[in-house]
Amino acid sequence: MPWGALAFALGVFAVQQLAVLPAPSWIASVALAGLALWLTGRRGWALAGAGLMGFAWAAGFAHWRLADALPAEWQGRDIRVTGRVSGLPQAFERGVRFVFEVEAADGPAPKRLLLSWYRRIERIEEEAEEEADFAALPVPRGGERWRLVVRLKRPHGNLNPHGFDYEAWLFERGVRATGYVRPSVQNARVAPAGLSIDAWREGLRARLMRALPEAPYAGIVAALAIGDQQAVPNEQWRLFAATGITHLMSISGLHVTMIGALLGSLVFAFWRRHPRLPLMLPAQQAAAVAGWLGAAAYALIAGFGVPAQRTLYMGSVVVLGLFSGRALAAGQVLGAALVLVLLIDPWAVLAAGFWLSFGAVALLFYISAGRLAYRHWLIEAVRAQWAILVGLTPALLALFGQFSLVAPLANAVAIPLVSFVITPLALLGSLPGLAWAYRLAHALLEPLMEFLGWLASLPGALWWLPAPPIWAVLLALAGAAWLLAPRGWPARWAGLMLFLPLFLLRPERPEAGGFLLTVLDVGQGQAIHVQTARHDLLFDAGPAYGQSAEAGGRIVVPYLRAAGVARLDKLIVSHDDRDHAGGAEAVVAALPVETVERRCIEGESWTWDGVRFRVLHPPAANYDRKGPANALSCVLKIEAEKGSALIPADLEGPAERAFLARHAADAQSEILIAPHHGGKKTASPAFVAAVAPREVVFSVGYRNRFGHPHPEVLARFAGARVHRTDRDGAVSFKVGAGGTAIRHEREARRRYWHNSAP
Numbered sequence: 001m002p003w004g005a006l007a008f009a010l011g012v013f014a015v016q017q018l019a020v021l022p023a024p025s026w027i028a029s030v031a032l033a034g035l036a037l038w039l040t041g042r043r044g045w046a047l048a049g050a051g052l053m054g055f056a057w058a059a060g061f062a063h064w065r066l067a068d069a070l071p072a073e074w075q076g077r078d079i080r081v082t083g084r085v086s087g088l089p090q091a092f093e094r095g096v097r098f099v100f101e102v103e104a105a106d107g108p109a110p111k112r113l114l115l116s117w118y119r120r121i122e123r124i125e126e127e128a129e130e131e132a133d134f135a136a137l138p139v140p141r142g143g144e145r146w147r148l149v150v151r152l153k154r155p156h157g158n159l160n161p162h163g164f165d166y167e168a169w170l171f172e173r174g175v176r177a178t179g180y181v182r183p184s185v186q187n188a189r190v191a192p193a194g195l196s197i198d199a200w201r202e203g204l205r206a207r208l209m210r211a212l213p214e215a216p217y218a219g220i221v222a223a224l225a226i227g228d229q230q231a232v233p234n235e236q237w238r239l240f241a242a243t244g245i246t247h248l249m250s251i252s253g254l255h256v257t258m259i260g261a262l263l264g265s266l267v268f269a270f271w272r273r274h275p276r277l278p279l280m281l282p283a284q285q286a287a288a289v290a291g292w293l294g295a296a297a298y299a300l301i302a303g304f305g306v307p308a309q310r311t312l313y314m315g316s317v318v319v320l321g322l323f324s325g326r327a328l329a330a331g332q333v334l335g336a337a338l339v340l341v342l343l344i345d346p347w348a349v350l351a352a353g354f355w356l357s358f359g360a361v362a363l364l365f366y367i368s369a370g371r372l373a374y375r376h377w378l379i380e381a382v383r384a385q386w387a388i389l390v391g392l393t394p395a396l397l398a399l400f401g402q403f404s405l406v407a408p409l410a411n412a413v414a415i416p417l418v419s420f421v422i423t424p425l426a427l428l429g430s431l432p433g434l435a436w437a438y439r440l441a442h443a444l445l446e447p448l449m450e451f452l453g454w455l456a457s458l459p460g461a462l463w464w465l466p467a468p469p470i471w472a473v474l475l476a477l478a479g480a481a482w483l484l485a486p487r488g489w490p491a492r493w494a495g496l497m498l499f500l501p502l503f504l505l506r507p508e509r510p511e512a513g514g515f516l517l518t519v520l521d522v523g524q525g526q527a528i529h530v531q532t533a534r535h536d537l538l539f540d541a542g543p544a545y546g547q548s549a550e551a552g553g554r555i556v557v558p559y560l561r562a563a564g565v566a567r568l569d570k571l572i573v574s575h576d577d578r579d580h581a582g583g584a585e586a587v588v589a590a591l592p593v594e595t596v597e598r599r600c601i602e603g604e605s606w607t608w609d610g611v612r613f614r615v616l617h618p619p620a621a622n623y624d625r626k627g628p629a630n631a632l633s634c635v636l637k638i639e640a641e642k643g644s645a646l647i648p649a650d651l652e653g654p655a656e657r658a659f660l661a662r663h664a665a666d667a668q669s670e671i672l673i674a675p676h677h678g679g680k681k682t683a684s685p686a687f688v689a690a691v692a693p694r695e696v697v698f699s700v701g702y703r704n705r706f707g708h709p710h711p712e713v714l715a716r717f718a719g720a721r722v723h724r725t726d727r728d729g730a731v732s733f734k735v736g737a738g739g740t741a742i743r744h745e746r747e748a749r750r751r752y753w754h755n756s757a758p
Contacts, residue, residue: 004050005335011054012342013349019750021062031056058346062752068110070177075153075703078182079107082147082190085140086112087303088201090230093547095119098140099175100148110176115150117181142202143193149186152179154755156702158521159729159745160555162401162467162562165350171753172347197300201226204301204430211435217445221438223249224418225426227302234548239449241400242456244407245414247356256311258419259298259427264291288319298427309344310357313337330365334358352399356392363391367484385411387484394468394476394502401562402464406455417448465503466564472501507564509533513610513641514736519673520559521725521745522551524701524708525579528647528673529560530638533609535569536560539636539647544582552583557590559730567592569608572600574634574649599623600634602662612639616667617651617659630676631655637669643735645671646691652682664690670740671733672720674698678709688716695721695733695742702726702755 011034015021022030034052037045082104089098095118102109117140140146155178157166170178181187193199204226212218219231232249240246268287271277277286292315299308314337321333338358341348348354367387385408396403404410422441429437455461479498482489510516512533520527525543529536538560542551560568571593573581588596604615617635633649646669651659656675660667664686672693675682677700696717698709704726714722723731729745746754 002331002335003047005338007047007050008054008339009342009349011051011056012058012346014051014055015058015062016347016349016751018059018752021059021066021752024060024063027056027059027063031060054342057343061346065171065174065176066752068112068176070110070152070154071108072154074108076151077107078149078151079105079109080147080149080186081105081109081113083145085142085144085146085198087198088142088205088226088228088230089140091139096139099173100146103145109150109152112174112176113150113152114170114175114178115148115181116179138187138189140189141193142198143196144189144199145191147186147188147190149182149184150179151182152177153703156726156755158523158555158725159749159754160521160559161518161730161732161745163555163559163730165749165751167754168347168350168751172345172350201228201301201303205231207435208429208438211429211438212442215442217442217449220249220445221422221426221429221441224255224423224441225302225430236449239452239456241402242404242406242462243410243414243452244404245410245418245452247360248411248414248418255419255423256295256299256302256308257315258423260291260295260311260315262424263294264288267291285322288322292316292319309341309348310337310361313340314361316340330368334361334365355395355399359392359395360388363387363484366391366481381412390483391477391480394473394480394499397465397468397502398470398473401467401558402462404462406458406461410452410455413451414448417444422448464561464566466505466507467562468502468505472505476502510609510734511736514734515611515638515640515645516732516734517638517645517671518730518732519697519699519723519725520551520555521730522555522583522699524677524704524706525551525582526574526649526673526677526699527551527556527583528699529556529563529565530645531563531565532611535608536565536567537613538568538571538587539634540574540580540649541571541583541587543579550583550586552586553590554583556583556587560587560591565591568594570595570597572634572636573598574600574647575629575632577629577650580649597634600636610640613637614639616663617648617655633675635659637666640735642737643671643733643740644669645673645733645735646693647673648675650676650679650682652676652679656682656684656687660686660690667691670694671735672696674709674713674717676708677704677706678713679706680710680712683713683716685716693717693720695723695740697723697731698725700724700726 030052034049034056037049038053040046040049081100081102083100083102086099086101089096095116097114097116100113100115102111102113155167155170155175157164157170159165170176193202205222205228208222208225209218212221217236219228219233220236222228222231229249237246237249240249264287267290268283271283271286277283292312295312295315299312302308314333317333317336341354364384364387367383389408393403422444425437425441425444428434429441476499479495481495482498483492483495485492485495510531510533514532516531518529518531520529520542522542523545526540527542528539530539531537538556541556544550545554568587568591571584571587573584573596575581584596587593600615600618602615602617602619606613614637615634616637618632622632630650630652631654633651633655635649635651636647638645638647646667648656648659652675667687667690669691670693672691672695674696675687678698700708709724723742723744725731728747729749731745732743734741734743
């Protein structure tokens, strides 16, 4: 890959690490300086110039996208918008979700929205709504134009240590507000889809689902044929991750290349046998054009993701080079594709697929460089698999904290079957009268999925490691380049030594006598991790977001694994409310848990590594009484030499008063997790006075419908420092000999696209 293209990419990447964008005038100066350095023609200066131009390009684009924002004061207000449904709407248990391109609006609506249309509106966001059942809810389809009354808010996502940045995902896709459709007589379809790519994809999806009703792997066929990845259930994605074939079940560069090569070879065979056509255009050039057109059509119908873009742009460079008569080196082709992708989409560097896609192709070019003769195809295939496994392991661990040990075997079977048989059949089924091809593709998927399930069940099939520091990742990448170097390179085996920090390093734990308390950002709910020198406690596991989504699997388990927690000593579920207990089952299913406690009893206590834990509520007799679940909330106090914390779950009202009657003398704590998320009936003046916290944390969702924390409750904590997960992300307190260190995840990982609206 030419060094200039790599320097340009690094400049683009540098912008995406900024908390605040530089001023436009400063960006213009950087662009001019970069151009001047590039024009010098000197290698070192030209590389620096390419990096500066990449920085200026990405920063300028970022300013342009940030300008398309929803004003903070317009959050939660009704806005009438007219526009087009983009992409493929996705159904979920309560309605349908879709991207909406705004053409006109009665207010300052951004140009691209992510909307949900609920079949039932139940007190969504901050105000109560009368329940309304929409049995006849119309279903928007891709390409249609609609007039809708919507209620919007700025993009906002949970932010936790090593966790997924939802706001970055939305920003990269140009979505500048999210919201929902309000019940209104003004909601109406303005125009049908007409002739458009979205309408075409929508029609193909409907045809596919008619051909495969209730089929367990119909979503996979849809993902391969039209790029509808949302149609694949979560449990199947987890199976693909466990076996290392996730790249095959989305539209990968391999699929696009295969379709282009297939069409190109057919045209070449026809062209060279025709007596006159080669005189008009050489068969090789005709085949290249046909292959490019086939690849472009497949990329468009599949949603035009980064892998498809990369492959199509590489093909474009090859075709242009063929017509120009110039022979292009592999590195030049890959470099040109890299620059083209980033010129069109500077935020592609935020996507894992970008790094894995370009990394895989660069590895194949690297191991093929300088080759004078080719070996047997089977040897070449094994060598390529080895290169991908070694070269991408550091990236997989950095991006996902995992890699599959059975991936080489899974890919050896799945790549030829999926790429050369199942995917062509899925595309063939899209043609009129050939729906049988859909059914045949599904029939071939059944034994493949059984084989993958068997592989995933093998002991140690999926290896999880803590999130590695960046220096360890870079060191391992250097080791991979050393290990895969051409024959004759000295001591290639020594490259393995550079992998050791990646596998041997473990996150730092608290010192004996201290503890680390992390209040995770799970939205409107609660999940708290408490860690001592050798033990781990999880207090609550976050909410259930719906029938198929909960915080345990989405947030808590990935956080624990990234933090190096392989097992939990204790899981306490404070009470049965779904915003505290909703993720518990997913945690227990994913991690070994020594003790699961669902009924705390006052008087229980234990000591870990010099840190004392005491249950202060509820008394055993309370479980025999009828009453609200909140009254049975577990209240846990954590005491160390240099600090203490009180976690009262949803304690409120009479139960809070009873607690104070028994424990007012020992309730005092430096750190308090606000009871019941700061609801109006909690944290009475007497309770606040008894605890007298220096730090108080409200675990609340952004613009939650309950209005938590209540202003009156906030006012009672005027003497304490207030932390909020909706504003600060995950909040961590490290209590030790040096005092208490506090970390806000949104402050530590601040990026310019993060929502700062109140």
